[in-house]
Amino acid sequence: xxxxxxxxxxxxxxFVKKAPAEAIETMHRATQQLVEELARAPGLGVGDPMPSFRxxxxxxxxxxxxxxxxxxxxxxxxxxGHW
Amino acid sequence: xxxxGKLPFHMLRxxxxxxxxxxxxxxxxxGDLKQLYLGFGIDLxxxxxxxxxxxxxxxxxxxxxxxxxxxxxxDADYTKRPEPDETLAALESL
Numbered sequence: 001x002x003x004x005x006x007x008x009x010x011x012x013x014x015f016v017k018k019a020p021a022e023a024i025e026t027m028h029r030a031t032q033q034l035v036e037e038l039a040r041a042p043g044l045g046v047g048d049p050m051p052s053f054r055x056x057x058x059x060x061x062x063x064x065x066x067x068x069x070x071x072x073x074x075x076x077x078x079x080x081g082h083w
Numbered sequence: 084x085x086x087x088g089k090l091p092f093h094m095l096r097x098x099x100x101x102x103x104x105x106x107x108x109x110x111x112x113x114g115d116l117k118q119l120y121l122g123f124g125i126d127l128x129x130x131x132x133x134x135x136x137x138x139x140x141x142x143x144x145x146x147x148x149x150x151x152x153x154x155x156x157x158d159a160d161y162t163k164r165p166e167p168d169e170t171l172a173a174l175e176s177l
Contacts, residue, residue, distance in 0.1 A: 004166050012162045023119055030116040034140065034159040043107040043142065045155045050146045051105040055095040063093050065150075073153075073177050074146040075170060078103055078139045081096070081130075 050076070098132065103139035108157055112136045145173045153177060 016024060044050070054064045068074055103109055112120070112127070117136050120127065128134045143165050145154035154173035156165040 004164055008162055008164060026115050026119050030113050031160055033113065034110055038108075038140065038157070038159050041107060043140070043155070043157050044105075044144075044152055045157075046152055048152050050144065050150050050152050051102065052150070053095075053097075053102050055097060055102065057096075058090070058094045063095055068093075069146070069148050069150055073148050073174060074144075075174055076142075076144040076146060078097070078106065078108060078142045078144075080138050080141070081094075 050074075097139070100131075100135070100137050100139060103137075106139075106142065106144075108140040108142050110138045110140050110159075112138065143170050145170060145177070147177050 050065070052065045054062050057063050065074070097103055100109060117127075127136050127138070131137075140157055140159060141161050141164060142155065142157040144152055144156075147153050153176075154170065156170065158164070
């Protein structure tokens with residue numbers, strides 16, 4: 001099942017159709033720069049310890065990663081939010 | 084989405100991207116991209132509540148109960164995301 005990526009690719013295709021060439025070029029260049037930066041300094045990966053954290057949730061309640069891990073494994077998704 | 088009702092997971096706020104920095108997935112947007120985003124009406128200073136114009140590279144991780152990362156999916160191309168099935172399979176394989 002390739003559901004999510006297909007949807008994302010469709011969004012991207014619609015954007016590329018409408019956006020000015022210069023905008024596409026600027027975005028592409030920025031992504032290439034980021035690819036190079038990550039190649040030079042890769043992020044944490046398999047085998048690395050997850051940094052512990054204590055962060056507020058949507059209600060402002062502090063959530064401690066050690067409490068979460070005490071209950072079992074975690075799925076952690078890092079992404080851009082809008083607060 | 085948060086207002087739509089109770090979420091079955093925690094949505095946490097990484098103010099200032101401090102946690103993203105510790106995962107080494109910081110993306111400092113270059114100046115011309117910042118101008119482009121502003122032109123699109125995207126103002127990260129307003130969204131993030133600070134003016135660094137830094138975002139996390141999107142990443143999905145599965146961490147075992149010892150705190151060790153056992154699966155990591157990070158792509159500098161933010162239009163590419165792992166299929167949820169793949170992440171769940173990694174969780175189930177622990």
